[in-house]
Amino acid sequence: MIRQLKSGADPRFFPKLASFLRQERYGTVGAIAMDRDGKIAVAASTGGIMLHLPGRVGDTPIIGAGTYANQHGGVLATGHGEEIIKLNLAFRTAGFMEQLPAQKAVARSLDLASKCGCKGGLIAIDRRGNVGFGFNSQAMSYAYVAGGEVVVF
Numbered sequence: 638m639i640r641q642l643k644s645g646a647d648p649r650f651f652p653k654l655a656s657f658l659r660q661e662r663y664g665t666v667g668a669i670a671m672d673r674d675g676k677i678a679v680a681a682s683t684g685g686i687m688l689h690l691p692g693r694v695g696d697t698p699i700i701g702a703g704t705y706a707n708q709h710g711g712v713l714a715t716g717h718g719e720e721i722i723k724l725n726l727a728f729r730t731a732g733f734m735e736q737l738p739a740q741k742a743v744a745r746s747l748d749l750a751s752k753c754g755c756k757g758g759l760i761a762i763d764r765r766g767n768v769g770f771g772f773n774s775q776a777m778s779y780a781y782v783a784g785g786e787v788v789v790f
């Protein structure tokens with residue numbers, strides 16, 4: 638649909654369309670927390686992606702796709718939900734954390750995502766409390782709190 642709009646929409650009738658189409662806007666807000674016993678919880682909310690049908694379900698509420706936690710770590714994804722679902726990206730990243738720290742697990746998942754044409758980003762915490770984050774989309778805002786210190790990027 639976006640391709641059709643890019644090529645076929647008459648700018649006289651859709652004056653703001655060009656600026657919308659230039660942006661990769663993803664609207665997920667997510668958080669991962671680890672308690673003092675090392676238990677991990679993940680939560681997310683999303684506005685979805687523009688120009689999709691009402692009723693669409695993206696990756697965010699699908700456990701394993703956009704959101705996942707197990708004994709190895711917690712993961713949250715943002716980006717193009719349809720591709721994230723196909724890759725089961727949060728589950729896969731948590732699986733990588735069985736062997737790898739969070740940052741390396743995120744990097745491995747983003748390599749795979751890039752190879753598959755999936756744009757987005759990930760945040761993660763592994764069972765040792767290491768954080769990981771990264772994205773292959775235009776931008777992603779993220780921060781973490783550790784030992785009372787807030788680190789913002």
Ligand code: ASP
Pocket residue numbers: 662663664665683684685686694695696697703714715716717718719
């Ligand atoms: N992943 C979300 C979706 O596809 C969009 C986002 O990350 O903002 O609905």
